[in-house]
Amino acid sequence: MATILIIEDADELAQVLARELTAEGFQVTLAATGEDGLARFAQAAPDLVVLDWMLPGMSGLDVLRQIRAGSPTPVMMLTARDAEADRVTGLEVGADDYLPKPFAMREFIARVRALLRRVELVRQMVQADRRQHGDLITYGPLVLDAAAHAATLRGASLDLSPTEFALLHLLLRNPGRAFSRAYLIETIWGETAIDGDRSVDNTILRLRKKLGELANRIETVWGIGYRLRAEG
Numbered sequence: 001m002a003t004i005l006i007i008e009d010a011d012e013l014a015q016v017l018a019r020e021l022t023a024e025g026f027q028v029t030l031a032a033t034g035e036d037g038l039a040r041f042a043q044a045a046p047d048l049v050v051l052d053w054m055l056p057g058m059s060g061l062d063v064l065r066q067i068r069a070g071s072p073t074p075v076m077m078l079t080a081r082d083a084e085a086d087r088v089t090g091l092e093v094g095a096d097d098y099l100p101k102p103f104a105m106r107e108f109i110a111r112v113r114a115l116l117r118r119v120e121l122v123r124q125m126v127q128a129d130r131r132q133h134g135d136l137i138t139y140g141p142l143v144l145d146a147a148a149h150a151a152t153l154r155g156a157s158l159d160l161s162p163t164e165f166a167l168l169h170l171l172l173r174n175p176g177r178a179f180s181r182a183y184l185i186e187t188i189w190g191e192t193a194i195d196g197d198r199s200v201d202n203t204i205l206r207l208r209k210k211l212g213e214l215a216n217r218i219e220t221v222w223g224i225g226y227r228l229r230a231e232g
Contacts, residue, residue: 002116003027005046007037007063008078009055017050020105021112034058038066046073048115051095053079061093068094072149072161074115078103092206096163117190119162137172139231142214144172153212163188164207171218176230178221200225 004021008014009032018028029044031037034055041049049067053060064075074096096118097111137144141154149165151158160168166188170179181200185191189199204226208215217229 001025001027002047003029003044004048004050004112005029005031005037005041005044006050007031007034007040007055007060008050008052009033010052016105017108020109024109024112026112032056034060034063037063041067041071041073047119048112049073049075050112051075051077053077064093064095068159068161070159072159072165074119074162076111076115092202092209094159094161094206096161114189114191118166118188121166121188121190137169139172139175139217139228140214142172142211144169153214158210160207160210163203164210167203168207171226171228175228178224178227180225182225184225 004026006014006017006021006028008017008030011032014030014032018030021028029040029046031040035058037049037051037055038058051060051063055063060077060079064077067073067075075094076097076099077095078099078101080101096115099108099111137146142151143153144151146169151160151165151168167184170184170188179187181197184200185197204218208218211218219227219229221227
């Protein structure tokens with residue numbers, strides 16, 4: 001049973017979300033402020049965080065930054081802010097999904113399940129890597145430890161979300177191979193590709209920033225998608 005932490009100051013909405021998630025078989029923890037949310041995050045170690053952007057006191061964006069400072073736990077942001085710049089900011093800071101209010105409950109539940117599927121996919125990929133490819137993958141100064149679910153660049157730890165880790169893992173296992181956006185959506189996200197979906201591009205953007213000197217090794221293949229340049 002997956003545990004979901006909801007950090008939302010609108011009590012009526014929080015109760016509805018908790019009721020619907022509980023009915024779907026999830027265990028739910030509630031927090032109404034960013035400070036309380038971080039405390040409950042440390043205590044409950046949830047599998048997923050549903051986080052409101054506009055919180056009293058500490059903002060949802062600040063909460064997200066603190067979560068990302070030490071954890072790859074997937075985070076879905078809920079907000080009435082629907083400007084593209086706001087969505088990009090949330091995604092760049094490390095949100096795995098972004099759902100503007102108001103939203104349909106069916107879509108919310110579907111997105112929750114999709115995020116949890118991504119986490120499970122990472123676990124499965126780690127298991128497959130241990131069986132078929134060993135625990136470590138090395139690419140120049142970059143080392144990915146599948147068993148520990150960790151990656152380092154010149155010895156410095158990279159803070160990767162489950163989606164970023166899964167994508168980097170796939171690219172490292174297949175240097176030189178071009179992957180279409182549709183394939184990546186179906187493989188990494190476990191969803192059917194939809195025209196206009198920028199999930200892959202936003203994740204690649206974040207991953208490139210985190211890879212620093214190796215950012216340009218993830219190449220855009222125009223009209224197709226992305227590939228990791230083969231070493232040498």
